[in-house]
Amino acid sequence: MSEVLPLVSLGKTGLQVSPLGLGCSKIASLSTRATPAQIDRLLNMAWDGGVRFFDTADIYGQGDSERKLAAIAARQGAVICTKAGLALTASQTAVRLIKPVMRPLLARMRGARKVAANARAASEIHDLDRQRLTKRLEQSLRRLRRDQVDIFLLHSPPRDALRDGALFDLLDQFRARGLAHAVGVSCQTLEDAHWIAQQNRVQVLQIPLRATGLAAAAPILEQAQKAGIGLIAREVMATGIPATDALPPLLRDARIAVTLTGTTNASHLLSNLNIARSL
Template identity: 30%
Template sequence: MNADTHDPLPLHPVGDTPVRLTTLGYGAAQAGNLYRTSTDAETAEAFDTAWDLGLRYFDTAPHYGLGLSERRLGAALRVRPREEYVVSTKVGRILEPSPGTAHRRDTEGFDVPAETRRVWDFSRDGVLRSLEASLERTGLDRIDVVYLHDPDEHWESASREAVPALVELRDQGVIGAIGAGMNQSAMLTRFVRETDVDVVMCAGRFTLLEQPALADLLPAAAERDVAVVVAGVYNSGLLAREVPPDDATYDYTQAPAELIERTRRIAAVCAEHGVTLPEAALAYVRTHPAVASTVIGVRNPDQVRQAYERHAASVPGELWEALVRADLLDEVAAPA
């Protein structure tokens, strides 16, 4: 065992399911060569570093690198005790062979050959096919959490076909928990209130910079005992540095100047309280009791260690009140 190995991070239950998530999760989009190529060795070392630091929740998807993320994650985890970690993947995008585009690169942000193409499919058959393919790519005996992936334009089929299919698999013990992952809070709230989900992944809509999920998703999740996993906690980069640069990104595009200025004001208040902007960003989302875990996308061992250190940083509760008084935070998520 590595001398630097830590005990697993604290665990948070997912409703009344057997699934328990570590409070910090590993986002494996970069393992699918998001934006640029990562080597197999770099990715494997990043997974090993996460394990040694106590992370036991790993999130992937077929979408990430057209299956590359799932293959790499499976290779890293198959040598670990299966009962000691949780894997989530997603359904809704079937990967179909595409020999006509195999000579090109993927057009959806991943530096991989376009040997397959994504086909939206939230039907029962699509869910079963997608999950079977994910099991084959990962080489794992089961998937613990299955999310519907970005069903924004597919409410009818996602809610009436995909969710019942996943409920059946959960009730059979094939998977541990089911949910949906999206970049909005409104439809996630519908899933919480109108379907039998256990967990939702909310990306970018509950952060130190903006909190629309406080008005709909988080109260609904608390009421229904549905766990919330927060992703996109840095709003795609704007909150990722101690002081946002002029070219900072927000929702994966150039951030507007007024948003950069607001974020710099938040950073200044954080500095007055002895913490960095990224440390505060991670700490803030954990103040709400419905939040079970925060998933951070990481590419290499240094990024894993940085995420762990930020997650472990001590952040005074007075910071949130100071940000509210400065009109830089709408409200404290869960007042003491």
């Protein structure tokens, strides 16, 4: 691809990111239809198209999403964001061991992939123990084959878990130890993001945001911009709304550094890249 995406600043983190990011929750999941070779081609297509921001988490694909991203993470200019704080039940964790056997079976069973995805979502639990979070970040770094992740986020923590400040202190420790360049929270709601921003303890926030919600999100968008907090928009697509309508308002908004699109479909990725390059 001859045209690539321009880079923008992620708040005051010092990181330069592509305005279009790739969400990697599905690149190694049991319900993914794409083959491993197709996923490798997709990641390289994203890179060649100028994507420099890749979002993952330790539970995505039971850690296999991070493993898949290790080759990208080694490239100059790649910005990797990972998360921890959600955990899977033991039965779902064991799924990783039988993925090679299960994938062909799911492909032949009508509706089986949706059932598997729903079962995984239902098995998610919060685990915000500070010792375990530290261990999980260290494990993520080993899977990514990195000494430092560019961004580490707490994964959808309840607001009450943050009130005593201990988890913010832990994030500070991750930066002080050099495990993460920047830290923050992947927020459940815009209201949570607004409260977290007021604490002045994070450099990055990830928020659920669609183009139709920009007006309602104005308080947190303006607050984060004033504070120099880098904003990442996720869950940006809505059923029945084409990408040509969903993406441009977010990509044009200077208050939003990264708009995440999660796809394992090469044609969808190419379409999203074309939209971003046209703006």
